[in-house]
Amino acid sequence: MAEHPASGSGRTLVFAGGLCGAAGVALSAAAAHLGGAFVATAASFLIMHAPVFLAVGLIGVNRVLRIGSLMLLVGLLLFSGDLLARDFLGSRLFPMSAPIGGTLLIAGWLVIAASALVHQRS
Template sequence: MVLQRVLIFSGGLAGAAGVGLSAAAAHAGGANTGTAASFLLAHAALLVAVGLLPWNAVLRIGALIVLAGLVFFAGNLLMRDFAGTRLFPMAAPSGGMLMIAGWLVVGVGGLMATRAERNLP
């Protein structure tokens, strides 16, 4: 139950940050800010959707891996634009690899869904 709320909250936060950063990129420029905004918006839906689905541990683990990757990737891009430094060496590539891995785990979780989970209205 707590993990469900964390995923939904994180998805809402990512969506809000994505919209705000899209506006910042449009008005103040910053290619890294625009890229971070796009990634936040694209992954917000995944986090909310997995949080709303019936319990499936594999899906939730995949979503958490995506969330960690999103923090590293977007965080590094935003640090470059706003602080002129990196989050840590290889943060963006590490985050990207985590997002890819997380999406693959989510896909596997979908294959492992129970019959009741597959017959959702």
């Protein structure tokens, strides 16, 4: 059964989409003015994933799609967080955070693809 978009996870994903979009734009500006290849990469990842969170949060469709989106969100936080920590703090977020985040991003996209194969109950 599809969850109503105004539900908790729907609101959370829309909120995350808005924050990712805003952070992506702010970090793009920071990268342009301050430099930092990691900042630019993190900004690109944030901007490219923001619409996914907005769409899934608004349409809700099915639980598998929401799970894939949440996997994307966690992966994005780990991956981008590690890149930003490298440029702004001079150290990693924690060992293997970027590879774990990247793996979660890939897995999240695969779960989103698989959500298209889930039969919806009326």
